[in-house]
Amino acid sequence: MKLGRAHAINPAAIINQIDRMGVGAVPIIVLMSAIVGAIIAQQGAFQLRYFGAEIFVVDLVGILILRELGVLMTAIMIAGRSGSAITAEIGSMKMREEVDALTVIGLNPVGVLVFPRLVALMVAVPCLTIVANFAALGGAMLIAWLYSGIPPEAFIDRLRDSIDLSTIFAGLIKAPFMALIVGIIASIEGMKVGGSAESLGGHVTASVVKAIFVVIVVDGMFAIFYAAIDF
């Protein structure tokens, strides 16, 4: 007899969530990041052209994407895509008394429903951030080549000089925090859902809006923190 309450971590549930929230998000993250990278490169090149410093567009996109935009756009996309899904899933379980059924059986809803999703997000968001970084730099590289005539080899050489590992980590370190923010806000909103469909819709909206807002505020606080410690 096992006699219950040994809330074993369920690896199958976590892997299933990573597949849905991580692997499933790759196409849209690649597309969005590549487009944003291309736009920044074009705008940067256009402005820098007046100063005859068009090559500096590589520094601009490299630092901007790796430190800020890659992780920020990923977090916003995940807040919209997975945050809403988490709130809707937990909320509809709340609505149909499935959460009460879990409690009555003696299972802890946080352990069963929230924990696997949080772990999956903590794994998926950093990986997606790396994917977003590559895609955005790829989009920027293409535009630098077509619009400014900077060949890819020159782009990569220049990028090597302008960034180092700390630039990459400055962005990547934020990813797990963003994952936690999205996951926790989405789970709390899901647990607040009452008995009606309107309540479910309202909390899904609140989940996405709050998560995106907090993600942006936290990104700003990281920027202040980095400035303060000269990172």
Next chain:
Amino acid sequence: MVLIEERQEGQVAQSRDVVLSVRDVTVGFGDTLVLDGLSLDVYRGEILGFVGASGAGKSVLLRTILGLVRKSSGTIHLLGQDLDAATDEERLRVDMHQGVLFQHGALFSALTVLENIQVPMREYLDLPRALMDELAYLKLELVGLPRNAATKYPSELSGGMIKRAALARALALDPDIVFLDEPTSGLDPIGAAEFDELVGKLRDTMGLTVYMVTHDLDSLLTACDRIAVLGGKRVLVEGTVEDMLACDDPWVKAYFRGKRARQIDRSARG
């Protein structure tokens, strides 16, 4: 009322085993009290029908007993255990020996019927997979579901099948007491009658105690041993159908002797 109390004392004297004892329980949301000093006993092996107007607080009492709603005062003993004083281990023992059928089934929508039935088994029993499947199929058969329902998801089931599957899950660990919240609501009369029969059969074969919230007069008449009526935030009257018919409370009168109840009236009077 005096008569009823005497009757109850008689039962205690016969030392019938009290499985669930609710004493002076008060529950409120904000300023409004839903239950005020409610007391109720449920004895081992009986089917208690719990009735009351819609919104009277039947589900709230059930949820309070299950620990899903906080009460502001009173005590609840379930399976001999004071739920407020229970340690984790004692609470676990109680959880293992109760089963609940929620009003809308509350099957886990991401799991198949078979997996639903196995959720409590996984939590409490360390069994090999094949044996657990075997057990779950037995429960399916017990509640009268076909074997091919096992691999279906709750969204693919009819209302009656959902209730049966939820009952199978409630029975997964062979509990001592099951709580049913309006098990026959939303079922056609034939399905409802079958369900009542099933509950009676389970009580007879498993020695189950059944606490059944219901609006179904037929259930009360055919399946229940005893009836308790919730009104005015407490139990208005409890006893057999005859006691209900003899009661002077206007709501009880209207409920048991109204137009829809003429049938009972006639059959009870013979």
